[in-house]
Amino acid sequence: xxxxxxxxxxxxxxxxxxxxxxxxxxxxxxxxxxxxxxxxxxxxxxxxxxxxxxxxxxxxxxxxxxxxxxxxxxxxxxxxxxxxxxxxxxxxxxxxxxxxxxxxxxxxxxxxxxxxxxxxxxxxxxxxxxxxxxxxxxxxxxxxxxxxxxxxxxxxxxxxxxxxxxxxxxxxxxxxxxxxxxxxxxxxxxxxxxxxxxxxxxxxxxxxxxxxxxxxxxxxxxxxxxxxxxxxxxxxxxxxxxxxxxxxxxxxxxxxxxxxxxxxxxxxxxxxxxxxxxxxxxxxxxxxxxxxxxxxxxxxxxxxxxxxxxxxxxxxxxxxxxxxxxxxxxxxxxxxxxxxxxxxxx
Ligand SMILES: Nc1nc2c(ncn2[C@@H]2O[C@H](COP(=O)(O)OP(=O)(O)OP(=O)(O)O)[C@@H](O)[C@H]2O)c(=O)[nH]1
Ligand SMILES: [Mg+2]
Numbered sequence: 001x002x003x004x005x006x007x008x009x010x011x012x013x014x015x016x017x018x019x020x021x022x023x024x025x026x027x028x029x030x031x032x033x034x035x036x037x038x039x040x041x042x043x044x045x046x047x048x049x050x051x052x053x054x055x056x057x058x059x060x061x062x063x064x065x066x067x068x069x070x071x072x073x074x075x076x077x078x079x080x081x082x083x084x085x086x087x088x089x090x091x092x093x094x095x096x097x098x099x100x101x102x103x104x105x106x107x108x109x110x111x112x113x114x115x116x117x118x119x120x121x122x123x124x125x126x127x128x129x130x131x132x133x134x135x136x137x138x139x140x141x142x143x144x145x146x147x148x149x150x151x152x153x154x155x156x157x158x159x160x161x162x163x164x165x166x167x168x169x170x171x172x173x174x175x176x177x178x179x180x181x182x183x184x185x186x187x188x189x190x191x192x193x194x195x196x197x198x199x200x201x202x203x204x205x206x207x208x209x210x211x212x213x214x215x216x217x218x219x220x221x222x223x224x225x226x227x228x229x230x231x232x233x234x235x236x237x238x239x240x241x242x243x244x245x246x247x248x249x250x251x252x253x254x255x256x257x258x259x260x261x262x263x264x265x266x267x268x269x270x271x272x273x274x275x276x277x278x279x280x281x282x283x284x285x286x287x288x289x290x291x292x293x294x295x296x297x298x299x300x301x302x303x304x305x306x307x308x309x310x311x312x313x314x315x316x317x318x319x320x321x322x323x324x325x326x327x328x329x330x331x332x333x334x335x336x337x338x339x340x341x342x343x344x345x346x
Contacts, residue, residue: 001277002063003187003256004089008076008113009069010104011097012191015221017066019248022228025066028103033085034066040253040264040275044307044337048266048273051315058274060264062253065089076116083124087179091256092186099193099220110190111205118161118212121181126156128178148174156182164213185259186214187252194223198243215259217251224248263336266307267291268316278334285330288342298346302328307337 005013014027014034021036039059049057067085070078078086086092094117096110129152136146148170152162161182162170175183188209190201197220201209209216220242227238228247239247256262257277264275265287276290284304289296304326305319313319334340 001061001256001260001262002065002090003093004065004067004086004091005093005095006067006086006089007069007095007117008097009071010101011069011095011113012099012221013069013095014066015225016093016095016189016191016219016248017064018225019219019221019228020062020064020252024225024229029071031066031068033068036064036066038062038064038249040277041250042264042275045266045273045275047311048268048339052268052270052273054268054270054273056272056274058272060275060277062256064093076113076120078117078120078124083120083181086181089184091260092181092184093252094186094188094214095221096188096190098190098196099222111208114188114205114208114212118182119159121161122156122159125162125180125182126153128180129153129156132178144171145174152180161186161212186212187255187259188214188216189221189252190216190218192218192220194220194242196220197223215255217248217255219248219251221248263334265334265336265338265340267341268339280336282334283330284328284332284334284340284342287334287340288344291342294346295342295344298344299330300343300345301330302332303341303343304328304332304334305339306335307339310339 005016007013014025014031017034017036018025021038023036025034039061042059045057045059070082096113097108098110099108129149133149133153151165151170155162155165162180163183163185190205199218201216201218206216223242224247227235228249230238235247239245261280262277263280264277267274267276278287278290284302285296285299288299288302309324310319313322313324319325
């Protein structure tokens with residue numbers, strides 16, 4: 001999963017980047033595009049790794065991309081370059097400033113910034129959708145595709161994001177390659193002053209996020225960035241002082257997994273114990289394809305042990321002897337925590 005930290009100048013994107021990655025990149029004024037990789041902690045993987053002692057243990061990963069803000073010019077506009085940098089991201093994390101930033105000459109206005117960002121995305125998308133419809137008059141039009149673009153145009157003109165259209169209303173395959181921004185999953189991080197770190201998202205903002213089909217997260221990036229660099233043993237005490245039980249990264253991961261409806265299945269063995277993130281509802285055959293395309297092509301069956309069943313019997317042999325090994329076909333919907341072994345033939 002590639003998550004872009006986006007938003008207006010000085011909103012704290014680089015500080016959020018440091019919070020999530022535990023790095024100490026210099027903050028303030030622009031800077032460059034940066035990538036940082038974070039492992040998704042999973043106690044089940046820790047436990048499986050202790051049991052199998054594999055050569056390699058692989059957690060799911062999130063790559064954060066810190067997109068520099070644009071200072072000067074029109075504060076609430078986004079340049080073509082900025083739009084392109086945002087288009088390169090799979091998931092958008094919009095950082096809203098809700099703290100006084102002495103380097104900026106405006107007060108914090110998170111609700112206004114959210115609307116400004118939303119409008120920029122709508123306008124950029126509308127330009128693309130209208131261009132496609134213009135061209136369709138000249139090309140041989142595919143009626144269904146044109147209908148899809150007409151629906152998108154009406155949605156955008158109604159100031160609603162494309163992501164608000166359910167999958168049965170809009171076939172996402174028509175969108176491939178167009179880089180529409182308002183279709184990207186959106187997670188909004190309300191970045192506050194330290195004293196307000198533990199207060200919930202204001203109701204009005206929460207309602208607006210729901211209408212935009214976005215998830216929300218409250219944090220105070222500057223203190224949490226410091227906490228993220230501490231010894232893990234000290235972290236909890238400091239989080240507790242702030243009135244928080246969990247790190248910003250842990251809360252972020254939960255929100256993002258919820259927003260994207262992600263679950264994990266596992267593969268185990270002496271070589272590697274590994275977590276594989278997939279969308280809920282993914283079928284066994286497609287899930288096998290995440291491991292290797294040969295496993296999808298030559299899929300025969302999946303041998304599945306739910307994590308809880310595995311821990312109950314303690315070993316693969318124990319599960320098998322107890323007759324608890326599930327044999328599943330290609331259309332089995334993989335469940336969170338399934339330990340999978342794929343039988344295949346190519
Ligand atoms: N009080 C407070 N200050 C913060 C917080 N987050 C960031 N800052 C400060 O705000 C300033 C800008 O932070 P950055 O993280 O560089 O902001 P940015 O969005 O990356 O800025 P650009 O990339 O220049 O757009 C720095 O001085 C940070 O220390 C926060 O949660 N609370
Ligand atoms: Mg920055």
